[in-house]
Amino acid sequence: MLEYSMLYPKATQTRRAISLDGMWKFCLDKEGTGEEKHFPDGILGKDVIPVPASFQDFYTEKETREFTGDVWYEKEVFVPEEWKGKKVFLRFGAATHRAAVFVNGRKITEHEGGFLPFLADITETACYNAFNKVVVKVNNELTVTNIPCGETITLPDGRKMSKPYFDFFNYSGLQRSVYLIAVPTEYVFDFDLTYQISGRTAEISYDIQTTGGHDVSVSLLDEDGKEAASAKGKHGALEVKDAHLWQVRNAYLYRFIVRISDGGNLIDEYEQEIGIRTVEVKGASILLNGSPVYLKGFGKHEDSDIVGRGFHIGVMKRDFELMKWIGANSFRTAHYPYSEEIYQMADREGFLVIDEVAAVGLFESLMNFMEANTGKKTAFFEKETTPVLLKAHKKAIEEMIARDKNHPCVIAWSLLNEPDTSNEAAVPYFKEVFGIAHELDKQKRPRTFALIMNSVPDVCKCYQFSDIIALNRYYGWYVKGGYEISEAEQLFRKELDAWKALNLDKPFVFTEYGADTLGTEHKLPSVMWSQEYQDEYLKMTNEVFDSYAFIKGEQIWNFADFQTTEGILRVNGNKKGVFTRQRQPKDAAYLLKKRWTKLPLDYKG
Numbered sequence: 103m104l105e106y107s108m109l110y111p112k113a114t115q116t117r118r119a120i121s122l123d124g125m126w127k128f129c130l131d132k133e134g135t136g137e138e139k140h141f142p143d144g145i146l147g148k149d150v151i152p153v154p155a156s157f158q159d160f161y162t163e164k165e166t167r168e169f170t171g172d173v174w175y176e177k178e179v180f181v182p183e184e185w186k187g188k189k190v191f192l193r194f195g196a197a198t199h200r201a202a203v204f205v206n207g208r209k210i211t212e213h214e215g216g217f218l219p220f221l222a223d224i225t226e227t228a229c230y231n232a233f234n235k236v237v238v239k240v241n242n243e244l245t246v247t248n249i250p251c252g253e254t255i256t257l258p259d260g261r262k263m264s265k266p267y268f269d270f271f272n273y274s275g276l277q278r279s280v281y282l283i284a285v286p287t288e289y290v291f292d293f294d295l296t297y298q299i300s301g302r303t304a305e306i307s308y309d310i311q312t313t314g315g316h317d318v319s320v321s322l323l324d325e326d327g328k329e330a331a332s333a334k335g336k337h338g339a340l341e342v343k344d345a346h347l348w349q350v351r352n353a354y355l356y357r358f359i360v361r362i363s364d365g366g367n368l369i370d371e372y373e374q375e376i377g378i379r380t381v382e383v384k385g386a387s388i389l390l391n392g393s394p395v396y397l398k399g400f401g402k403h404e405d406s407d408i409v410g411r412g413f414h415i416g417v418m419k420r421d422f423e424l425m426k427w428i429g430a431n432s433f434r435t436a437h438y439p440y441s442e443e444i445y446q447m448a449d450r451e452g453f454l455v456i457d458e459v460a461a462v463g464l465f466e467s468l469m470n471f472m473e474a475n476t477g478k479k480t481a482f483f484e485k486e487t488t489p490v491l492l493k494a495h496k497k498a499i500e501e502m503i504a505r506d507k508n509h510p511c512v513i514a515w516s517l518l519n520e521p522d523t524s525n526e527a528a529v530p531y532f533k534e535v536f537g538i539a540h541e542l543d544k545q546k547r548p549r550t551f552a553l554i555m556n557s558v559p560d561v562c563k564c565y566q567f568s569d570i571i572a573l574n575r576y577y578g579w580y581v582k583g584g585y586e587i588s589e590a591e592q593l594f595r596k597e598l599d600a601w602k603a604l605n606l607d608k609p610f611v612f613t614e615y616g617a618d619t620l621g622t623e624h625k626l627p628s629v630m631w632s633q634e635y636q637d638e639y640l641k642m643t644n645e646v647f648d649s650y651a652f653i654k655g656e657q658i659w660n661f662a663d664f665q666t667t668e669g670i671l672r673v674n675g676n677k678k679g680v681f682t683r684q685r686q687p688k689d690a691a692y693l694l695k696k697r698w699t700k701l702p703l704d705y706k707g
Contacts, residue, residue, distance in 0.1 A: 106221035107291045108505040110442050111193050111281040114371040117289075118185070122177060122192075122236075122280040125150040128157065131172035131239075132261075142204035142237050145174045153177075153280060154195065156273035156410025170254055170262035175238040175276055181224075183231035188284040192222040195278025195413070195441060197240050199248060204237040214248055214494065216274065217438035217460050218501040242274030244463075247490040249498055250437065251463030264667075267463030268437065269676060270403060271665040273411035277404075278441050288314030290360045290372040294544040295508055297380050299391060304345035304378045306358075309544070310336040316362050316369055323357040330356065347391050348377025348510040350431050350703055353452035355510075377449060377510025383548045383569045386609050386652045387707065390454070390513065394707030397454060397655025398698045399425065399432035400680070401614050404440055405664035407683060413441040420685050421661065422451055428680070428691055429698030434552075434613055434657055437462035437519045439502045448511035456550065456572075456613070456657075457506050458516035459498050461535075464491075465522040465554060483527040492531055496538050503542045514547055515539050516613075520554035520574060523564040536567045552613045555580070559600045571606065574614035574659070578639045583617070584630045591642050598650055611655035615643055616678035621663075621688050631677075633689040640693055651706055658694070 111119040128151035131141070139146075151157055153175065158167045181190060192203060198216030202209060205227045213220040228234050244252030244264050252266035264272045292311040297304060310318050321332040322340055331340035346354035355375040362369040379391055387394045406417045418441075425433070431454055435444075438460035448455050466482050485491075499517065506512050517535045522528065532551075539549050548569035553562060555575065565571060575594065582590035601610065619636040628634035640658075647653050663679035666672045675683070680691050 104292075104500065104504055106191075106223075107289075108219060108501065109290070109292065109372060110374070110446075111283045112372075114373065115368060116286055116370045117372070118284040120282045122179060122282055123153055126153050126276070127176040129174050130166065130169055131174055132169075134172055136172055136174055136239060141174050141239070142209065143207045144235060145176045145237060151175075151275075152409070152412075153276045154278045154409075155275065155412030156277055157275040158271075158273060159408050159410050165261070168263065170243055170264045170272075172239055172241050173275060175240065177236050178233045179236045179282055180233050181228045181230050181282070185284045186230050187287070188225075189223070189287055189289065190225045190228055191283050191285075192224055192236065193219060193281040193283050194222070194238075194276065195219050195280065196276075197238065198242060198274040198277055198411070199244070200241045202239045204239075206234055215460070215498050215501065216242075216277075218498065218505060219278075219442075238276065240275055242272060244272065246466075246485060247487050248494045249460045249462070249464075249491070251491070266667060267465060269666055270405070270437070271410070271667060271675075273405075273665070275412070277410070277412045279413065286362075286370045288312060288316060288362060289370040290362065292504065293360060293508070295358070295376060296544050297378055299345070299347065299378070299380055302344050304342045304347070306331070306340040306342065306376075306378065308333075308338060308340065308358075310360055312336065312362055312370075314362070314369075316364050319361050319363065321359045321361075323359065325354065325356070342378065345378050348379040348449075349452060350390060350395060350454060351426075351452040353377060353450055353510070355449060374508060375446070375449060376508060379510050381513045381545070381547055383609060385607050386654065388513070388548070388570065388609050388611075388654055394654075394704045395431075395454065396701060396703060396705035396707070397432040397611055397657060398701060399430035399453075399657045400434070400661035401436040401657050401659045402433050402440075402661040403436065403664040404438075404444075405662070405683070410665070413443065415443065417685070418444055418447060422447055422453075424681060424685060424687075425453065425661075426451070428695045429701075431703070432456070432655070432657065433661065434458055434516060436552075436613075436659075439506065442505065445506060445509045445511055449509055453511055454513045455509070455511040456514045456516050456611075457502065457512045458519060458552075459495070459502050461495055461498070461518040462520065464518060465520055481525040481527060482522040483531045484525065488527075488531065492534060495535055499535060499539055500542060503539065507543060507545065512547065514570060515543065515549050516551060516572065517549060518551040520552055521564075523553070523557045523562045526563055528564050532564045532567045550611075558597055559604055565606075569608065571601070571608050571610045572613040573610060575612060576615060576617075578642060579617045579630075584635070587638065587642060591646065594643075594646050595649070598646065598653075602650065602652065606652075608652070609654035610650070610652050611657065612647065612653065613657050614659035615656070616659040618673075618677040619679075619688055619690065620673065620677055621682045621686070636688065636690045637693050640690055644697060654706060
């Protein structure tokens with residue numbers, strides 16, 4: 103069991119949650135000697151920076167944008183006198199990629215993994231009715247023993263440099279919200295929900311964890327605030343008659359409320375919006391509430407101008423409006439779990455989410471998206487350090503499932519993106535990560551991983567673990583692009599015919615496909631990078647998708663242009679976006695809108 107609760111912070115009758123977002127003091131630690139210089143007691147300088155945000159794109163010096171190592175944050179935090187007797191925590195939505203938290207000079211906790219929350223218990227350390235100095239050391243170095251994977255090298259002048267094994271910029275810092283929260287000493291720690299639907303009646307089975315032994319009651323309120331069901335006990339079931347089901351792009355959300363009481367005295371209260379729905383894979387179909395669904399949508403990134411990977415509520419709103427406009431119904435959180443507010447919005451808007459842990463870069467190459475197309479193999483899982491990586495990977499899966507398991511939008515877990523599966527050493531590793539995901543998720547959602555280009559039927563050793571076969575394929579771009587696109591189509595169909603011959607009786611979803619396109623580039627006749635070519639590429643790809651009954655989803659790469667490490671293959675970032683980084687449509691957006699608004703939800707059902 104996790105040592106801290108992953109429940110989203112909120113104020114109730116018994117809880118308090120104060121946002122610490124805003125300007126924090128900030129400094130780089132170029133020598134990596136901050137602790138020796140007593141930074142935990144207060145950092146140097148007067149620079150301030152917004153939280154949440156990535157630190158890199160605020161500054162004009164390239165050395166700051168590319169900085170690899172420790173960065174330090176500091177904020178004075180007032181803890182109210184009336185919180186004495188409660189449990190008091192600092193709650194970090196994410197610190198990329200690892201952090202140490204100090205309060206009033208004392209180290210409270212450490213956490214590794216840059217895309218999931220953690221708590222620092224300051225109950226005994228805090229000075230009440232006073233300001234407390236909170237200092238956070240964040241480190242963004244990449245290794246092969248933590249996800250996402252990469253290298254950290256040292257240049258001849260002594261500066262460190264990140265070398266990611268992945269194709270997105272290594273944004274870092276305090277990229278999500280920070281909260282000061284207070285809960286009773288006996289509080290709701292966690293809960294699990296599962297659903298059964300029979301006609302108009304639904305049954306919600308629940309399992310509540312608390313930190314004490316007092317009585318627990320649960321109630322379910324509908325969207326009008328009327329009680330739809332109630333029960334007592336930490337374990338039980340709610341029967342909901344005339345249940346409103348959570349549907350694709352037609353969400354209905356109930357309020358699930360948990361209370362701990364001592365007679366007539368309320369000890370703790372927590373509530374969350376939930377949706378009644380079931381999800382399963384049956385044969386080659388993905389079923390929501392027993393009915394087949396066809397996925398239309400995107401691979402995305404948390405990426406925008408200035409704040410980088412930092413959560414931006416305005417960008418989130420714009421993204422959902424664009425996805426609704428284009429006729430999408432789903433997205434994958436490539437290549438890490440996103441900010442919790444995005445899942446809450448997906449719950450509300452009825453989008454289906456493939457939730458992906460940050461296991462990207464498990465293919466030893468700085469250009470894996472290119473080199474895998476040549477058939478390169480890396481035997482990634484034969485390293486001496488693999489057991490250390492596996493431990494970090496499993497912990498990240500545990501944290502992701504604990505955080506996201508009760509969101510109705512989450513219909514599948516993606517446990518790796520584009521790993522090397524060409525070597526038998528990958529098999530026991532996959533068995534472990536797929537096993538823990540199944541064990542931890544009471545709803546037993548489908549599990550998948552995104553197969554890189556060299557993971558074809560006669561090479562991949564691990565596709566059998568997936569409930570949904572997820573393919574990342576770039577026929578017509580990295581393979582036989584431009585005037586050779588007709589040959590690309592033949593090769594594409596040849597691979598799909600090989601998958602078909604295996605008779606797997608599983609749904610296939612394309613979790614990546616696309617072509618880099620400059621939003622300013624037009625060329626007649628087309629050339630690669632022009633908008634005309636992106637349209638040609640999509641027309642070819644769509645014809646292939648429509649030719650195979652077992653293909654049950656298409657999530658184009660990418661929703662919007664995004665930042666990457668600089669290099670000769672990237673023109674200031676990856677330009678495969680259907681929208682620009684500023685969220686304006688390219689020509690391909692209109693082509694996809696025409697297609698997706700016509701495809702029925704049960705296409706190929």
